[in-house]
Amino acid sequence: MNYDIDSIIMLSDSDVDRLISGLDYNQLQQLIKLCNERGSLATGNRGGSLNERQEQFREHIRYRCRTVGYKLEDARDNIVRNQRASRVASLDVISAQEINRVRESLAKYRNCISCDGHYGIMGLKTNGSVIITSSSKYASAATSTWRKIVAVASGPNRLYVGLKSNGEVVACSEFYESSKIAKEKELLDIYDWKNVIAIDASSTNIVGLRSDGTVLATSNLHEYKEHGNYNPVDDVTEWRAIKSVVAGYCHLWGLKADGTVIGTSYRGINNTSDAKYWRDIIAIASDGSEIVGLKPDGTVVAAGSGVGSKLPRKLDVNYWRDIVAIDMGSHFTVGLRADGSVMVSGDFTKVRDGARDEKKIEQWRNVVAIATTGSIIVALMADGTVDNTYGALTNNQNFGTVSQQQMLALEQKDNLSRKKGVCPFCNEKFGFLRKKCKICDNLESLKRGY
Secondary structure (H helix, E strand, O other): OOOHHHHOOOOHHHHHHHHEEEEOOHHHHHHHHHHHHHHHHHHOOOOOOOOHHHHHHHHHHHHHHHHHHHHHHHHHHHHHHHHHHHHHHHHOOOOOHHHHHHHHHHHOOOHHHHOOOOOOOOEEOOOOOOOEEEEOOHHHHOOOOOOEEEEEEEEEEEEEEEOOOOOEEEEEOOOOOOOHHOOOOHHHHHOOOOOOEEEEEEEEEEEEEEEOOEEEEEEEHHHHHHEEEEOOOHHOOOOOOEEEEEEEOOOOEEEEOOEEEEEEEEEOOOOHHHHHOOOOOOOEEEOOOEEEOOOOOEEEEEOOOOOOOOOOOOHHOOOOEEEEEEEOOOOEEEEEOOOOEEEEEEOOHOOHHHHHHHHHHOOOOOOEEEEEEEEEEEEEEEEOOOEOOOOOOOOOOOOOOHHHHHHHHHHHHHHHHHHHEEOOOOOOOOOOOOOHHHHOOOHHOOOOOO
């Protein structure tokens, strides 16, 4: 069907609504494309030989293209949402007891995968080491030496963080070269952390939960200069009875033992979010000011910048059910269902190959853990392999939690290698009268702790 976009954008809002109500998804997509093209055409070559009246007319065209475009996108999103909600409604109902059982059985996979927003994926292997699919040779070399890791996290600035079995934390970033890292206080701080049982990271923060329910956090303070030098890290030292922590851009969130949520940001204590009214929450996920919470019955609630007017597309989660795990990135909110399938809210039209990715996610089964950052969504399968929406991993080595026997065997192997004068990490011979090999000494500031 051919449309005269100039005639459509000149219709009144009520006439546009009537026109849109009779269109299907493909027709709406076609109109959205035409509307964007017409708006771009009116935007180009401003001023110049145009008189004031001509410029006012072009401004009106741009305004109408934006207004009609928003209406078209809303109508398209409503069609997609109704289709997804219908599929969810047609699924078998899972009891609350079964949801809780599945959630507990998947808890050991919760922090086994993470992604950095630059198409890099970080995974925890069954032997306590870490694998990264990243273009950063520095980060790959640094994390390849980590051992006895029980949880991983990463941030969009290619920041990689690992939690060790003894409660200590290690980290590295591509942007912190070994000669400069000693000046970066936010990374050095974490090497003094003890008794940590959970971690998370963002582009601005690293946060750790201690076994006594208190919280440790550090940040790259230069990110906050544009926000009046307020550091949300100062607030979390007062938090108590916390059972889960989440780091977002310029935001820190904590889930308390009583099921309530507390947050702070560069603007101070986060009192503007509807999350402060939540109750009976068992898990949270955030990418900054927007946050989602998982309830015991498998439903999900959302709060953020769009609440009170219009929810961002990635916060449209109120029709979800039977959810056992959640995660949030800048483009999508992802939920893992008790049956091993995955649900996603967000706008796939804004990312490369979005239609292909959406179909791919619908086909995922036997998923045990999920992660998302930026436009990437990653799934850990029950067989230990990993799939994602960006492309196949370079290798499908098994990820998963670490057993006590595997840790002991790895430690014995490392000790035997040292006795033979060979580095257990890079297989290079030790230098004369040196306890560490020459290659590892080049990254000595990372304080691996072996």
